[in-house]
Amino acid sequence: MGFTGKIADYLQLVYGDVTLGVAGEGFHCIFSYQTGGLESLCVKGKEWLYRTPKPTFWRALTDNDRGCGFHLKSGMWMSADLYMDCVEIEVEVDGQKIPLPKAPENNRFGAKEYAEKLAVTFHYETITVPKTEVAVTYEVIPSGKIIVTAEYKGKEGLPSLPQFGMRFIMPTKAVGYIYEGLSGETYPDRKAGGETGIYQMEGLPVTPYLCPQDCGMHMDTKWLEIERESVLDNTWTGKERFSLKIESVGDSFAFNCLPYTAQELESATHQEELPPARRTVLCVLGAVRGVGGIDSWGTDIEEAYRIDAQKDIRFSFAIRMS
Amino acid sequence: MHNTKNHTPPKMHKPKRRENQKFVTKKHKLQMDLFRKDWVMEADLKWIDNPEVFRVNQMEAHSDHEYYTTETTYQAGKNLLKQPLDGIWKVCYSRNASERPKNFYQEGFDSSKFDDVKVPGHLELAGYDKVHYINTMYPWEGHYFRRPTGCGMKGERKGEFSEADYNPVGSYICKFDLKEELVGKKTSIFFEGVEQAMYVWLNGIFIGYAEDSFTPSEFDITEALRKEGNTLAVEVHKRSTAAYLEDQDFFRFFGIFRSVTLYARPKAHVEDLWIRPKYHLENSTGTVDISLKLSGATGQGCVEAFIKESGKTGASAQDGIKACVVAREELGKCVEISCQMPGKVIPWDNWNPYLYEIEIRLFDGQGSLVEIVPYRFGFRKIEMRDKVLYLNGKRLILNGVNRHEWSAETGRCISKEEAAWDMECIRKNQINAVRTCHYPNQILWYYLCDENGIYMMAETNLESHGSWQKMGEVEPSWNVPGDLPEWEAAVLDRAKTNFEVFKNHTSILFWSLGNESYAGEAIRKMHAYYKEKDPGRIVHYEGVFPNRAYEDTVSEVESQMYAPPWRIREYLDNHPKKPFILCEYMHGMGNSIGGMKSYMDLLDEYEMYQGGFLWDFIDQALFATDEVTGEKALRYGGDFDDRPSDYEFSGNGMVFADRREKPAMQEVRYYYGLYR
Numbered sequence: 001m002g003f004t005g006k007i008a009d010y011l012q013l014v015y016g017d018v019t020l021g022v023a024g025e026g027f028h029c030i031f032s033y034q035t036g037g038l039e040s041l042c043v044k045g046k047e048w049l050y051r052t053p054k055p056t057f058w059r060a061l062t063d064n065d066r067g068c069g070f071h072l073k074s075g076m077w078m079s080a081d082l083y084m085d086c087v088e089i090e091v092e093v094d095g096q097k098i099p100l101p102k103a104p105e106n107n108r109f110g111a112k113e114y115a116e117k118l119a120v121t122f123h124y125e126t127i128t129v130p131k132t133e134v135a136v137t138y139e140v141i142p143s144g145k146i147i148v149t150a151e152y153k154g155k156e157g158l159p160s161l162p163q164f165g166m167r168f169i170m171p172t173k174a175v176g177y178i179y180e181g182l183s184g185e186t187y188p189d190r191k192a193g194g195e196t197g198i199y200q201m202e203g204l205p206v207t208p209y210l211c212p213q214d215c216g217m218h219m220d221t222k223w224l225e226i227e228r229e230s231v232l233d234n235t236w237t238g239k240e241r242f243s244l245k246i247e248s249v250g251d252s253f254a255f256n257c258l259p260y261t262a263q264e265l266e267s268a269t270h271q272e273e274l275p276p277a278r279r280t281v282l283c284v285l286g287a288v289r290g291v292g293g294i295d296s297w298g299t300d301i302e303e304a305y306r307i308d309a310q311k312d313i314r315f316s317f318a319i320r321m322s
Numbered sequence: 323m324h325n326t327k328n329h330t331p332p333k334m335h336k337p338k339r340r341e342n343q344k345f346v347t348k349k350h351k352l353q354m355d356l357f358r359k360d361w362v363m364e365a366d367l368k369w370i371d372n373p374e375v376f377r378v379n380q381m382e383a384h385s386d387h388e389y390y391t392t393e394t395t396y397q398a399g400k401n402l403l404k405q406p407l408d409g410i411w412k413v414c415y416s417r418n419a420s421e422r423p424k425n426f427y428q429e430g431f432d433s434s435k436f437d438d439v440k441v442p443g444h445l446e447l448a449g450y451d452k453v454h455y456i457n458t459m460y461p462w463e464g465h466y467f468r469r470p471t472g473c474g475m476k477g478e479r480k481g482e483f484s485e486a487d488y489n490p491v492g493s494y495i496c497k498f499d500l501k502e503e504l505v506g507k508k509t510s511i512f513f514e515g516v517e518q519a520m521y522v523w524l525n526g527i528f529i530g531y532a533e534d535s536f537t538p539s540e541f542d543i544t545e546a547l548r549k550e551g552n553t554l555a556v557e558v559h560k561r562s563t564a565a566y567l568e569d570q571d572f573f574r575f576f577g578i579f580r581s582v583t584l585y586a587r588p589k590a591h592v593e594d595l596w597i598r599p600k601y602h603l604e605n606s607t608g609t610v611d612i613s614l615k616l617s618g619a620t621g622q623g624c625v626e627a628f629i630k631e632s633g634k635t636g637a638s639a640q641d642g643i644k645a646c647v648v649a650r651e652e653l654g655k656c657v658e659i660s661c662q663m664p665g666k667v668i669p670w671d672n673w674n675p676y677l678y679e680i681e682i683r684l685f686d687g688q689g690s691l692v693e694i695v696p697y698r699f700g701f702r703k704i705e706m707r708d709k710v711l712y713l714n715g716k717r718l719i720l721n722g723v724n725r726h727e728w729s730a731e732t733g734r735c736i737s738k739e740e741a742a743w744d745m746e747c748i749r750k751n752q753i754n755a756v757r758t759c760h761y762p763n764q765i766l767w768y769y770l771c772d773e774n775g776i777y778m779m780a781e782t783n784l785e786s787h788g789s790w791q792k793m794g795e796v797e798p799s800w801n802v803p804g805d806l807p808e809w810e811a812a813v814l815d816r817a818k819t820n821f822e823v824f825k826n827h828t829s830i831l832f833w834s835l836g837n838e839s840y841a842g843e844a845i846r847k848m849h850a851y852y853k854e855k856d857p858g859r860i861v862h863y864e865g866v867f868p869n870r871a872y873e874d875t876v877s878e879v880e881s882q883m884y885a886p887p888w889r890i891r892e893y894l895d896n897h898p899k900k901p902f903i904l905c906e907y908m909h910g911m912g913n914s915i916g917g918m919k920s921y922m923d924l925l926d927e928y929e930m931y932q933g934g935f936l937w938d939f940i941d942q943a944l945f946a947t948d949e950v951t952g953e954k955a956l957r958y959g960g961d962f963d964d965r966p967s968d969y970e971f972s973g974n975g976m977v978f979a980d981r982r983e984k985p986a987m988q989e990v991r992y993y994y995g996l997y998r
Contacts, residue, residue: 063912063970185985189916193992207985209912210943210958210973215985269970272948272955291916293908295884296974297794302917 011142013093013113017103020091022118024142027321031120031138033102036086038120038138041146043321046231046242048170055124055134055150056167056283057081059214060265065162065289067296074159080126081262084134088123116142130157132309136166144322147249150286151314158309162214165254165285165315172230173259174280175241176202181221181252189290189305191219204259204280212268216256217288223247224255226280245320246284253317254285286315365521365528367419370483370562373471373802376812379530381510381540383822384594384615386765390694391588402503403586407511407554411578412436412495415450419484419559422491427523427555433495441494441582442515444575444733451490451560453944455959457571457968458838460788461561464966470566470789472808473800483562492577494556500584505549507586508618513539514765515580519562523555533564533812536761536783537819543584566802567812569788570760570837572726572734572942572972573959579735580764590618590653590684592695597680597826598858601669601701603715608667608701614657614682622687625651627659631668632679632698653684663701669714670700670828672754672998675775677828698772700828704860706878710929711860711901713777713831719925720777720933721994722755723748723976724906727763728940730956730979738766743981744939745770751976751987752994757905757935760785760837762820771829778829779862779905779935782820782848784813784836791838796868803844810844817848821855832879834905835863841872849876864905873899879932881905887920894928904934911974915986922993933997936990941975956980 014021019039020031032039037052058081061071071078091098093115099105121137132155139147152164178201182194185207207215218224224246229239246255258265259277268274290305300306307313369375390396391403414436416422425431439448446453454461462468466486469477483489500509513520517535521528524546532539560576594615601608612627627650651657668676682695704713711718725744729736741764748756755777758767762783771778790801803809817835824830833852835845845865852861863877880893883906890902908915915936924931943956956979959967976990977983 062914063973064909064914064916067911184988185913187913187916190918190986190989192919193988193990207913208956208978208982210941210956210979211912211970213912215913270955270957270961272951272953291913293910293914293916293918294886296909296911296914296971299884299886302920305916 009142010114010116011118011140013109013115013118015101015106015109015113017106020101020120022140024140024144025322027144029140029146033089033100036089036124037122037136041319041321043244044242045236046228047233048168048244050169050171050279053166053168054084055136055152056163056165056262056285057126057161058262059162059289060212060262062213062291063209063211064292064296064301068292068298068300070160070162070300074162076128076159077162078262080128083127084124085127086122087125090121090123092119092121093117128158130155132158144320146319146321147316148284148319149314149316152312154309154311154313156310160289161287161307161309162289163283163285164287164307164313165283167261168282168284169261170226170228170280170282171232172228172279173277174204174226174228174257176200176204177224177226177257179218179221179224179255181218185216186219187217187291188219188288189292189301194219204257204277206258206260206265206271206274208271210270212260212265212271212274214256214262214265216258217254218256219254219288220252221248221255222252224257226257226282228280246282247318247320249316249318251315253315254288255283257282284317287313363528363530365523365531367484368481369531370419370519370559371471371481373563373566373808373812375531376533376564377531377815379541380532381542382594383537383819385596385826386768386823387592387595387695387697387826389588389592390696392691393694396694396696403507403588405498405501405504405584405586407496407498407582407584408441410438411441413439413445413450414493415445416491416493418487418489419491422557423493426493426495427526427557429526429553436493436495439494441496442579442735443577444517444579444735445490445492445558445577446573446575447733447944448577450492451576452964453962454574454964455572455942455967455969455972456574456964457971458569458787458791459966459968460565460569461574463788469800470802470806470809471563472806473802475800483559483565486561490560490576492558494558494578496554496556496582498552498554499550500547500552504584504586507588508542508544508591509547509584509586510540511543511554512583512585513578513580514582516556516558516578517576518564518568519559521557525553533562534783534816534819535564535568536763537816538765538823564812566789567784567786567809567816568761570785571968573944575733579733587618588684588693590616590623590686590692592682592684592693593617594822595682595695595697595826597697597699599678599699599701599828600858601667601703601714603703606666606669608663610661610663610680612659612680614659616653616655616657616684619686623653623685623689623692625653625657625659626683626685628681629661629663630679630681632677667701670702670775671714672775672777675773676700677772697826699826700772702828704831704858706860706901709898709901711879711932717929718777718831718932719997720755720903720935721753721997722757722777722779722933722935723753723939724757724759724935724937725939726759726942727767728942728979730943730945733944736764740981741767741770745774745776747977747981747983748776748939749774751983751991752998753990754994754998755779755933755935756939757781757834759906759938762824765823768824768827768829772827776829777831778827779832779834780820780824780827780830781834782813782816782836784816784839786840787838790840798840798869801840801842804840804842805844810847813844814847814851817851821852825856830859832860832862835861835865835876837864839865841865841869841876846872846875862903862905879903883907884909887924890924890931894930898930901930901932902928903932906937907934908936909974910937910976910984910986911971914974915976915989918989918993922997925997936976938974938976940977940981941979942972943979
């Protein structure tokens with residue numbers, strides 16, 4: 001459609017051969033048909049993504065996970081977390097589904113393309129046996145917000161999940177984050193003592209468990225703002241901090257924000273073996289497995305805190321770019 | 323208990339068996355009168371192979387009271403008759419007994435080639451011998467095939483420790499002059515903790531032998547002591563038959579790891595003190611029975627005892643004095659005092675750890691003050707009614723934690739500051755009970771628990787799970803102490819020492835027979851011992867859970883560990899015989915302590931569920947220098963090339979090894995606060 005109103009009310013779309021660009025006031029995103037997801041999230045000139053975010057299923061085993069043999073039953077989720085295929089991409093412009101506008105389909109567009117709303121859905125197929133599907137929809141709104149909805153399709157025969165959500169890897173290590181939610185490190189079965197409030201974290205603290213393992217979870221979060229001060233862009237020499245905000249949509253969400261992926265954490269037997277912290281790994285989660293505590297050598301966590309992989313999971317959150 | 327009539331004759335190496343002494347060894351009747359040591363023994367290396375020899379020439383265990391000789395030194399809290407020997411000693415490390423310097427204790431031995439070593443401390447952490455962490459397996463697993471004396475199996479072997487090619491020895495030498503105040507007085511040497519078997523000589527004279535690493539070992543050294551130029555020689559063996567009884571899930575260390583002190587006696591002295599306060603619920607009054615055992619110039623002079631309110635924690639002796647002369651007795655070997663407190667008393671508990679203070683004064687025949695012994699105690703009543711435990715009439719709820727003494731720098735040799743930090747952390751996080759897993763702690767800790775209202779489960783130094791629990795399964799084809807007569811005296815002596823040393827601590831509500839040592843006749847007798855000596859406290863033991871044959875004769879509470887909530891319900895819904903306690907629960911390994919609510923809910927559902935002790939207070943890990951970065955890093959089992967190991971299994975704390983709270987602590991604080 002042609003541009004008729006205020007720029008802030010519209011998104012400008014760039015129907016590339018391989019990607020779909022979308023820009024609004026102060027932000028520019030690129031969805032990639034090649035990498036199968038959101039390849040770039042640039043806010044006020046700062047890039048927030050190092051690699052295309054994907055659904056996450058795996059967490060670094062906790063001592064209790066290992067003790068109860070969770071990995072022996074659910075280990076396939078580790079490879080599913082690492083490797084997945086994007087099998088289909090859908091694009092909706094102003095509520096209308098259009099044929100995937102990659103080359104040569106995109107030749108029908110020009111340099112000035114605008115929309116009030118854009119939704120891109122990536123369908124992933126897991127490498128679990130049996131396979132299942134995850135759909136991730138990014139709904140971009142001109143006011144500078146992306147609503148992300150992740151839908152896991154439950155499948156009979158799949159073992160219990162460690163977690164489900166989206167993992168974002170950011171180019172540089174954040175200086176810290178602020179969130180509104182519960183104090184301390186909380187999990188579904190360990191959050192009664194958490195006090196509601198707004199908390200500021202310095203750096204990306206990794207809880208120094210003797211053996212590195214999943215940590216730093218924050219349940220029941222309303223919003224989260226990540227602050228950085230460095231970029232990989234060679235043209236930028238500034239020092240000021242900049243931030244990105246994640247907000248709940250309806251329900252609260254859970255997250256952890258660490259300088260490591262689950263695989264990095266799990267590969268280290270000691271804290272000092274962890275590599276130098278260079279990135280920010282944010283997992284925004286709709287389902288988190290509890291940590292348990294009955295023992296560390298056989299008893300699984302209580303049933304209420306396990307994630308049933310046979311049931312659908314759907315959750316949303318928003319990325320605020322303004 | 324002292325035997326004054328039947329002295330072992332000098333130089334008699336094979337004393338005859340006396341049947342009337344229950345708690346001494348069969349083959350070596352070596353007990354002596356405290357101040358009439360008129361004989362000398364030779365040390366025998368074979369003692370480390372013999373479970374029936376564990377205590378040679380040791381003084382009787384006694385109350386842990388302090389004493390002073392003047393009003394001024396009492397007010398200043400300074401016992402002038404005490405001389406600490408902690409500091410830099412000489413040591414020689416040997417890989418086994420045959421390589422040790424055998425004559426190092428002799429006068430004139432040249433120890434200049436020995437190394438300097440700090441006492442107290444573990445020898446492994448001073449750079450001798452390998453650091454090793456292992457849980458249930460005996461530390462020689464995969465290295466030596468061993469079977470305990472008396473089990474009747476093929477693997478039993480004479481000289482299994484004394485002749486082993488790996489069984490390190492630390493030969494320590496400490497030279498000292500006597501402080502002026504101690505000269506000419508009856509004097510003992512007091513080792514608060516030495517792991518795991520020790521021989522002591524002074525100025526070339528054999529003083530004695532001790533096992534039981536975690537309780538004090540004390541010897542009369544009066545006869546051997548000089549004013550100047552004393553040479554103390556201590557030979558510490560890493561393993562002995564005591565190793566079968568000390569298989570705790572921890573780093574396996576050896577050495578003199580707690581303080582060494584000389585204590586001189588004034589001319590009359592309170593050797594033992596047993597204060598038995600009784601709190602009468604019906605009218606909030608208190609009575610106190612006190613038994614004193616005196617030594618020295620008894621028979622003349624008199625004893626005075628006062629009880630006053632010492633007020634709140636930390637109150638000085640002058641605060642809130644409500645002195646009452648409760649007794650004035652003639653001096654005798656044993657003195658019994660009873661008194662009724664005037665008016666009502668304030669009971670001691672976690673909310674208000676109110677302590678009274680008794681002051682005992684000994685005077686000589688001329689009426690001059692000889693000794694002051696102060697002791698703080700509280701009035702409290704722990705009782706079982708209708709299978710429920712009550713403290714001062716209120717149902718007891720244990721919001722407890724198991725605590726190993728631990729420092730990432732110095733292992734189980736922890737500082738006063740670290741102990742104080744632990745107590746502060748416990749108070750702050752609403753924890754009201756501590757189990758001294760799985761051995762008696764430093765004496766200081768019991769005083770801290772009294773002052774802070776912490777309910778103690780005071781555990782005996784006993785853990786033999788390597789003998790009957792294999793790869794998590796109950797497999798008692800051989801086990802110690804079991805029913806083996808050779809092991810019975812040793813474990814009963816451990817119970818006795820634990821009781822005698824700590825009996826005056828108000829905070830102790832439970833005596834615990836030890837941890838994970840299965841159940842048999844020896845354990846049953848330990849239970850009976852505690853109950854007979856101290857019917858006013860509760861006896862606890864978990865080991866009847868795997869061996870139900872002893873359900874009716876061992877442990878007054880049903881104690882289990884790591885029971886899922888449903889298993890607790892199952893017990894309590896099916897004609898339970900005893901109140902239920904979890905002596906260990908919520909295993910805090912790594913990122914854990916989820917699901918605590920399910921346990922706390924049981925407190926509301928069942929009167930007979932009385933809470934438990936989290937596992938555990940602090941991660942056991944050690945600082946080491948990282949090979950790559952050169953920086954300090956926390957290391958655990960397997961990080962010292964120690965095999966076999968149970969690796970990170972020692973890190974189950976509510977606090978990290980460097981004493982930072984783990985995130986789970988906020989959950990503990992929340993729930994324990996709700997149910998306090």
